[in-house]
Amino acid sequence: MLHYHGTPLTPRAELLKMAGKHFCVPFSDPRDADICQQIGQSIMFDNGQFTAFTQGKSFDENAFYAWVEPRLGHPHWAVVPDVIDGAVEQQRDLVAQWPFPRALGGVVWHMALPIDYLLELAGEWPRICFGSSGQYWQVGSPSWARRADEAFNALARRHRHLPHIHMLRGLNLAGDRWPFASADSVNVARNFKDTGTCPERMARNIDSRQCGVRWQPIPVYSQLDLIA
Template sequence: MHYHGTPITPRSALYELAGRCFCVSFADPRDVDVCHEIGQSVMLDNGAFGAWTRGQRTDWPAYYEWSARWLDVPTTWAVIPDVIDGDEDANDQLIDEWPHGRRGAPVWHMHETLDRLARLVATWPLVCIGSSAMYAKLGTGPWTRRMAETMDVACDERGVPRTRLHMLRGLALSDGPYPFFSADSTNVARNHAAIPSRGKAATSPGAMAARIDALQPARRWARPARQDVMELVA
């Protein structure tokens, strides 16, 4: 599933994505009503990444209250609060404090231990994966090697994910080798009015979303030989 980040402006551009999936951040929830009116599914993001980049803290009780307004919608789910540069104990505590049960999904950060990942995929129906620390940039050599390790843990011996996996800020990987259940990004929101083209229709929000949504990831994780991994990241 492809979750398109908001806000998407102008409002007419948002309506071009009617019937698609949306990601609405607590940091800027202006589109949340419309997304629930026209969207297939809505992901409520906790806004931690934006707050972290600005050196700010998020008001978690306010996030609990805000998300509660929408989590009675069957196709809406929320990202459980997380501390991007925090330790595992801090993030586990936030999971324990989450008041909305399985309507939320915990975040595993790629710099955290694989043991924590194994524990989360064994106990949660949906787990978010976040690029972080030395693995913050998608597609680099360290990131690719770490993602291979991630998939080895998150998938069984047949390469089938042990639970549903959501890649945060990962729509660029929609046609990649990783069997994600879903991913999100703000690609359409940021670029639909910024990319020059010979024909306006080619870069309309609806056309951009259609191209992204047409891409599908691998159904199973094909464990590469060590030499294949080294060649991939060389």
């Protein structure tokens, strides 16, 4: 599992101690983009849709494309623009506009959307980002966990080797049962000052937690099943 640590992270001296880590740089606050490309192993460029959605702001995909274009190239990649709580057709429209090689992008499957759409994306894209949405907004909740089980069941039945699955806002799941290939979180940047811990030490602890690479389909029960 690759662990992408979110930015911005201040002061700069503490960010420099994180040299050699993988970073997540959001379009909504890109101040650390240049330095992260100098010191990081790889960069995940977040499109910033989650921040725009939670703050009630609009999103300019053309501005995002212009910003990310000179930064893209292996091993760096970006999250393809998406519509949080949008319908499948809205997602397809934005995905179709992606102007770069698919190997340099991660397309988003919102967990409230049909599993069939996930399988469609898995047949076309090498990297899929799981986005928590709708009734699955809270990462790790019981309903979220059942949906994640359903998703991996479907993928494992279709693909002997799973595609690269990235969990958005999901580093707290590092070491859990789901075989995420990568995940991101702003946990370190937001919380190291409150805990009085060195951010590099926090990141090192998170980086040591790994997920498996295979998934064996399991039964999925609803709350109604458990009551019955």
